[in-house]
Amino acid sequence: MNDRMTFRLGPLAGPLAAYCEKHGTTPSDAIRLAVSRLLRVDAPEMPPGNPDIGEQAEAGAKARWKKRKRRK
Secondary structure: OOOOOOOOOHHHHHHHHHHHHHHOOOHHHHHHHHHHHHHOOOOOOOOOOOOOHHHHHHHHHHHHOOOOOOOO
């Protein structure tokens, strides 16, 4: 499952950047915190890295090492 989301902050981009700089956090963490407070749930722990790397690596290996057509 891919849970990535893209949206435009518009004039909120500057204040968000300033908040992140002041508090030593990332925009993703700040937005997760704001959404969790809005929904009245705990903010999720998000480990660094790509959770889909196994699937992506497997697909890349299959594409690279697929059988080639033989020339006649």
